[in-house]
Amino acid sequence: MADKTEKLLSVLKLQPVVPVLIIDDAATAVPLARALVAGGLKAIEITLRTPAALDAIRLVANEVEGAVAGAGTILNAAQFDQAVEAGSQFIVSPGTTQELLDAASASSVPLLPGAATASEVMALREEGYQVLKFFPAEQAGGASYLKALSSPLAGTLFCPTGGISLANARDYLSLPNVICVGGSWVAPKELVAKGDWAGITKLAAEAAGLKG
Template sequence: MSTKTDKLLSVLKLQPVVPVLIIDDVATAVPLARALVAGGLKAIEITLRTPAALDALRAVADQVEGAVAGAGTILNAAQYEQAVKAGSQFIVSPGTTQELIDAANDSEIPLLPGAATASEVMGLREEGYDVMKFFPAEQAGGASYLKSLSSPLAGTLFCPTGGISLSNAKDYLSLPNVVCVGGSWVAPKELVAKGDWAGITRLAAEAFALKG
């Protein structure tokens, strides 16, 4: 487990913000990913929420130099396998099931499992996980809730996702148990629709600067 945890942490520590993307049109995937990488955001989560997602993931994994493509919204073992075959280097789930844990155990590609309560975190720790996605972050209690978990559940690291923006990202990033945050604000739909890749690179660079 520790080798996979190291592999996952090496991805999550690349940057303070992991872009969470919903891609409707495969044609936008490569230029969008290139724009994010140019701004410093190399690890990119493409969510399996659209028919185009797997093809978009494959295109980014194959064609975007410097990108570390991951798959999000993975709900079952079949999707896990499809995402890995498409080139995903990390897998993200909104919650956790035994089926997903079994799929992760059978794969070389690490899972960032979702948790929202102390009991879920404890259950994942029993399975050998100490790096998790906290989702939906704002709706589940926000930075103050996550801060309150840091002492009783010491040694657990989180990537909070859900409702996070440039304005509140630092509230999370300042916590000792947060390794990075996930956010969709770095790739707004209107900029993607216009093909404003320079605008997206600026937003990515602004997000990358939160590291300081």
């Protein structure tokens, strides 16, 4: 477990913001990922919310130099295995089930499991997890809630995702228990639709420059 924790930390420490992408057309995956990498965002989470997701992960993993492709919205063991087979180097889930934990323990690819309450965090700590996704961040209580967890649950690091934007990202990144944040604002649908990759690189560079 320690090895997988270190592997996950090495990915999440690459940048302050991990792009969370919903890709409708796999043909946009490579230019989009290249634009994000050019702006300094190498770790990229592609969510399994569309039929194109697995193909998009495969393309990014195989064709985008410097990119670290990950899969998000993983809900069960079958999706976990499919995402790993497609080339995912890290797996992200909105919550956790025993089935998902079992799949993760059998794999060398690290899991960033989702938690929203102190009890969920404690249960995952018992399973050996030190790095968690806090989701949905804004709806579950925001930065002030996460700050309140930092003392009683010291030693646990979070990647908050959900409702985070350029406007509030620093509120999270300034917390001692936050390693990075996840956000979709760096790849707006309208820019992807227009193929405005330079615009996305600019947003990525802005996000990459965020500090706590």
